[in-house]
Amino acid sequence: MSVAIETQNLTFHYLKGTRLQKTAVNNVSVKFNKYEIIAIIGHTGSGKSSFIQHLNGLLKPSSGKVFVNGEDIWKNRTNVRNVRFKVGVVFQQPEYQLFEDTIYKDIAFGPSNMGISDEEVKNRVEEAVKFVGLNRKILNESPFDVSGGEKRKAVIAGVVAMDPDVLILDELTAGLDPFSRDDIFSRVINYHKIRKNTVIFTSHNMDEVASFAEKVLVLNKGEVAMFDKTSEVFSRAEELKSMSLSVPEVTVIFSRLKKMGHKNLPDCVLDIEGAVKTLCSR
Numbered sequence: 150m151s152v153a154i155e156t157q158n159l160t161f162h163y164l165k166g167t168r169l170q171k172t173a174v175n176n177v178s179v180k181f182n183k184y185e186i187i188a189i190i191g192h193t194g195s196g197k198s199s200f201i202q203h204l205n206g207l208l209k210p211s212s213g214k215v216f217v218n219g220e221d222i223w224k225n226r227t228n229v230r231n232v233r234f235k236v237g238v239v240f241q242q243p244e245y246q247l248f249e250d251t252i253y254k255d256i257a258f259g260p261s262n263m264g265i266s267d268e269e270v271k272n273r274v275e276e277a278v279k280f281v282g283l284n285r286k287i288l289n290e291s292p293f294d295v296s297g298g299e300k301r302k303a304v305i306a307g308v309v310a311m312d313p314d315v316l317i318l319d320e321l322t323a324g325l326d327p328f329s330r331d332d333i334f335s336r337v338i339n340y341h342k343i344r345k346n347t348v349i350f351t352s353h354n355m356d357e358v359a360s361f362a363e364k365v366l367v368l369n370k371g372e373v374a375m376f377d378k379t380s381e382v383f384s385r386a387e388e389l390k391s392m393s394l395s396v397p398e399v400t401v402i403f404s405r406l407k408k409m410g411h412k413n414l415p416d417c418v419l420d421i422e423g424a425v426k427t428l429c430s431r
């Protein structure tokens with residue numbers, strides 16, 4: 150399987166060389182394969198956002214390397230500029246990513262900087278708007294006048310319009326109601342299936358992680374605590390608990406049933422669908 154992104158001994162200190170120096174990412178070496186959906190979890194302050202900002206060159210490592218499609222992104226200036234088009238990031242609190250006077254201009258901002266024709270930019274914006282399910286009526290409105298869910302969709306549309314190989318979503322659904330959460334996530338997954346891109350997301354919602362991620366990277370105090378298939382990670386509930394992380398409720402229920410002596414249960418049930426399958430096959 151080919152590798153989309155690799156980090157080698159990636160370390161990053163904020164306020165380096167001062168009394169307030171803080172190591173946010175510590176010696177992280179991981180490989181994310183093409184077409185995978187990967188979740189990054191960790192207690193607040195564990196370094197998820199800092200790590201992510203290295204993957205498109207927004208932060209420069211204090212030491213260590215980042216490779217995108219096998220190329221060291223800091224090899225030269227052109228590389229690091231181009232990587233922003235290959236790796237698209239929807240940052241935590243995406244409302245800060247909107248700065249134009251209309252939603253349309255915000256969505257068009259990324260592709261306009263790619264050196265493509267105005268016509269192509271327009272087509273890309275149209276496609277991206279359809280993908281995220283934004284009402285076209287709000288395209289001429291100011292980003293300050295639309296709802297939180299619409300703002301997030303607008304930022305995703307702006308990133309999708311650049312057609313990146315890797316789509317990174319930092320706390321995409323935090324603060325949204327369950328309906329908007331499911332809506333946005335199912336659109337991202339749908340896009341992933343069609344575009345066959347790599348998706349990396351961070352979340353504090355373990356049900357979301359269990360339902361959508363194929364692999365989970367667990368960060369603890371900036372270090373890799375686990376990096377494995379989702380079912381493997383969630384079968385280590387006690388270790389996760391020691392890092393102030395939980396597992397999906399349905400996983401807890403099934404591991405209790407197993408402990409109570411119920412036979413032929415899998416080691417880890419991740420979601421309701423898995424629970425129904427397990428119960429129906431008995």
Ligand SMILES: Nc1ncnc2c1ncn2[C@@H]1O[C@H](COP(=O)(O)OP(=O)(O)OP(=O)(O)O)[C@@H](O)[C@H]1O
Pocket residue numbers: 163164171172173191192193194195196197198199200241
């Ligand atoms: N701009 C900054 N200057 C100094 N320290 C920072 C800065 N941004 C983050 N930190 C520190 O770096 C560490 C990692 O922060 P980061 O935001 O990457 O964590 P996180 O896992 O994304 O947290 P959350 O779940 O709350 O989003 C924390 O200790 C944080 O206080």
Ligand SMILES: [Mg+2]
Pocket residue numbers: 197198199241319
């Ligand atoms: Mg964060």
